Amino acid sequence: MTPRFTHLLFCALPLAGCMLDAADDAAPLADAPAELTGANVELYTWYSPSRGDYFTTTDPAWAGSPGATRSPDYRFVRVEGHILGAAWPQEGTTPLYHWWNPTRGDNFLTTSSAWAGTVGTVRSGYTLFRIEGHVYQRPLMDTVPLRLYWNGSLEDNWTSADPDYSDWTPPPSYVGGGIQGYILAPIDRDQDVTRDQLGWRTLTRNGVAAIGNRPLFTVAIGFSDAPLPSTACTTTTALQFGATGTTIRGYYDEVSSRRFAWTDAGCFTHVATDVVGTTPNEGTLAGSEAAGNESYRILQQALLAADTAGVDFARFDTTPRDGQVQVHELGIVAMFARDVVRERGISVYLPRSRVWISGEAAHLNLNATFAQRAHEIMHMLVATSDEYGSGFHSEGLTLMSATSGGAGDMRTWYLDPFLRMRLGWIEPRIVPRGMAGGQFPVDAAQVGVGDASRAWTRRPVLFQGPSNAEYYLAEFRNSAKGGYDANMFTWENQTNGFAVWQVKTGADGFPITIPGIVITPGDNGRIDATRAGDDVFQDSNGDGVVELVTPGPDRALQTVPAGDDRYWDDVLMFVRGGSNGQRGFSSLLQPQHGQRSYYGYGPVYLPFVMSLRAGAPSADGNRAYLEWGDALPRLDWTGSATRDVTFDVGGAFGASQRGRVVSLYHPALGNRDVTVVSWEADRLRLRVPSATVAAGTYTLRIYGDATRAAASNGLALTVY
Ligand SMILES: [Zn+2]
Structure with a gap:
């Protein structure tokens, strides 16, 4: 992924709004995932119709949630995400300046160096009254772009990470969309696309939920x-x-x-x-x-x-x-x-x-x-609702697939996360569109069922497709953890890994039948030329009728006799599994698979590709990390380091090292490599070799690969 960092300014001079205390606050938020506490503060957006003013701040006095209102007529819009508190500058971050113009009634947030300053600076009618914190300059793990829009008639600047908007699809009546930086996505929030829009607890009988x-x-x-x-x-x-x-x-x-x-x-x-x-x-x-x-x-x-x-x-x-x-x-x-x-x-x-x-x-x-x-x-x-899948390939992964067995067969495995979500039995963890990539700790389905049933890490990860009508649900399964998933199985005899379910629904949120392959063996050259696993609409036989075709190896389809057209529908949903993301194979994603791509098409047949990697299960088997996309790692904290002694670093590093390089940078000395003792998604264990590194103060960085073309943020590190 190419790092993007632009300082676009559309309004040379806006104006602003409501005066606020300039106090900074780095207090952790009660509902934030543990990974995001400490140095992070939440960024809230409000809107005043009378002023025509969007107002975005980390001021805890303006903490809010949907439905909240404030004088004179500000209403809460959304949580944009988390940024670093003003007291926590790092290499690779930049201050987020907050200017106010009382004539225009405009709040204006920017990272532009042209608008750098200290509190009290006055420029073009604006006063810099607060530095909200620091944002990342590059798309790191778990981040979304923070963009600046401008409405000339309202004379309003609007800073937002709303994934519905971008520089090519700005909000109505606004222009711009330049990226001010990258902020941690509010993935613990349920706001832009809600669980309700995605069918949470909508599967009822006679209107009564199964609660x-x-x-x-x-x-x-x-x-x-x-x-x-x-x-x-x-x-x-x-x-x-x-x-x-x-x-x-x-x-x-x-x-x-x-x-x-x-x-x-x-x-x-x-x-x-x-x-x-x-x-x-x-x-x-x-x-x-x-x-x-x-x-x-x-x-x-x-x-x-x-x-x-x-x-x-x-x-x-x-x-x-x-x-x-x-x-x-x-x-x-x-x-x-x-x-x-x-x-x-x-x-x-x-x-x-x-x-x-x-x-x-x-x-x-x-x-x-x-x-x-x-x-x-x-x-x-x-x-x-039955979910047999073409060729029963979801057997062993959901109760609503095949359940064959002999007398006395007491094997049990779970109901899939799609039906559990629709029944209201588990909340999804909705990943915002536009995220640069990220990683998610995911508990095994049967771990922590009781009081922790609402816990963030227990929720299946929901990756949105191009519309609400298509998405993926990823869950970690581990039969070794027993419970009612003790006999979970796949056709590859796997005992743990990530099940990735693709869901396609109609406009009403209810699942649709996904047509299977229609192949006439011996005459399927065009179909085979298409990437396996892609659903495409094409006129396969030239009769002028466009069919939905799922090319690829849907189990033995290539071996049916010539002239014998065969297909299997996938009813409701199915597991994406095979090494090329094809359907028709219920393989769980495991670390040795490396990056696996999952393909899909939205309602207007725009392709989207989701790439995932699995981390190894934790030592107790309760949890594994799922890495998504190609974002750079993010460094959150480190202690001091003594040469030749291991020390820990916290952050988001990805499911495996895969070519990334950890370095100590010094302006005079350049880069010195650090020995990686162990690589975990949220913790690195490192050692500074005394043979090549002198005591001193350095910047700890992680490079995407050995070319050192792209780096994470950097943390100051004193080496003894
Ligand atoms: Zn049935």
């Missing part, structure tokens, strides 16, 4: 020629609600971050006597969703029998109490002594309880695997 408790009623159904064991209800109840071991209640408790729980509403045993045919085997009814098929009809009878026997179903008719027990009020497990695995609606009137059951039920058999049981029960929360 809190919900009763689950079980009906065990035997047949004259396939009797239930006498323990059917006790074993099922133990499996679903037992105090120990692998249970349905435990699974939902954990994957929901303790926000949702099934509660035991009882178990009723029924023997079906009026069976049409020999079996309610769902396989013989494949494709039939109509009421009237056997398992549906038998369940109706079983519920009627339970009602007759005195089970009170009216107690489930709660929200609202309208004579109907719906899916958001009651879950039903129908467990057959025959081969049935499916979830479907159920409607029957129960005269004794005087309610309609107008809900849904998971149809299962006695041998259902744990994952099948959890999957079919999940349908009562997520409706028709």
Whole structure:
């Protein structure tokens, strides 16, 4: 990435606004990630319609959040990010000067050397009243550009890091957009694109979110020629609600971050006597969703029998109490002594309880695997959402993919972060567009489920595509951490790594089906010429109709017989995996993969490429770093160094060293290399060799590569 640092000034002289105390404050912010505390201060923007004035400051007296207002009529706009406090200058940073012109009513923030000065300096009607802090001059890890815009009719300067605007797409009525510097992105904030816009907690049933408790009623159904064991209800109840071991209640408790729980509403045993045919085997009814098929009809009878026997179903008719027990009020497990695995609606009137059951039920058999049981029960929360992926390639990574297995199979793995986000069970960590690149500590999905469920590091990282309708969700998975992800698996038999999910949705935020490859083998030259993994729109066969084509190796497509057109749709979402970012392969991203690129297309088919690298799991396996893009490292702190003794440096350094060089710079001596003892994403362990470095004061820098063409910011370091 080419460093950019420009001092564009559009308004030779603006004016300004509201007088403020010039006090600097380097206090850490309570809600800031730990990495950003200390020397950093938050930069807030406000707007006054009467003055036509945008006002941006780090003054803690103007700390704010959406909805806040201040006299005379300033309203809070956004948090721009974090900058270094005024007391913390570093090499590679520059002061952010704040000027005010009372005639124009204009606040004006700039890093231009033409507007350098000290507090009290007067120039062209403006007074320099405050130095807000220091901003980076180059795009370092986790930073976004801070830009300056100008509105001539309002005579207003506006400094903003809003990713919706840039020098080629300035805000309406404003011009400019010159970069004043780079600031730490407000990735802990939910403001420009909100979690709500991206579908957080929008997956409801009858408008009711899956939060809190919900009763689950079980009906065990035997047949004259396939009797239930006498323990059917006790074993099922133990499996679903037992105090120990692998249970349905435990699974939902954990994957929901303790926000949702099934509660035991009882178990009723029924023997079906009026069976049409020999079996309610769902396989013989494949494709039939109509009421009237056997398992549906038998369940109706079983519920009627339970009602007759005195089970009170009216107690489930709660929200609202309208004579109907719906899916958001009651879950039903129908467990057959025959081969049935499916979830479907159920409607029957129960005269004794005087309610309609107008809900849904998971149809299962006695041998259902744990994952099948959890999957079919999940349908009562997520409706028709299935995420098999083309060729079932998301199997083992989400509950809503394939769940095959033999009798007694108790393996468990998580629900994907997309559905967990849509259910309101986990918040996404939204990465702003326009970020220079960065790194993210990510906890394994099952780590810290309880009180820490809202913790920043637990949230999946959400990388936006060109629109809100396409994005990636990245999560760290580690089966070794046990819990309900203990049996997570991939086709490559990986035990940990980053799962990267690509999501495409319609305008309403709901997922769309992503068409699969349409290939006529033997006549696919044009398709193969396209980069694998790219979704492209093209007229593949010259018939004048443009198709969405996903070129590349969607598993064995190249080997189908010539003339046999084949495709698989990807329903809802899919895992991006293979070494070239193709779909159709559920590989987790691991350190040895180096940089892996993920390709996508937005609604207007503008391509975007996201490159990621994985860091190694921490020693305890709880966490790993995900590095995104090609930003330069950022140095945050260092102590003093004694030659030949290791010392630590904090900052953001990337998932691995990969060619970067750590140096001590001295104006007279030039660069002296420092020995890297260990390279971690947030900590370097270094040693200054006495053979080549004399005691003295240097500037510690990290260069992007051995050419030393681009450097991080620099920290003063005294070497003894
Ligand atoms: Zn399903």
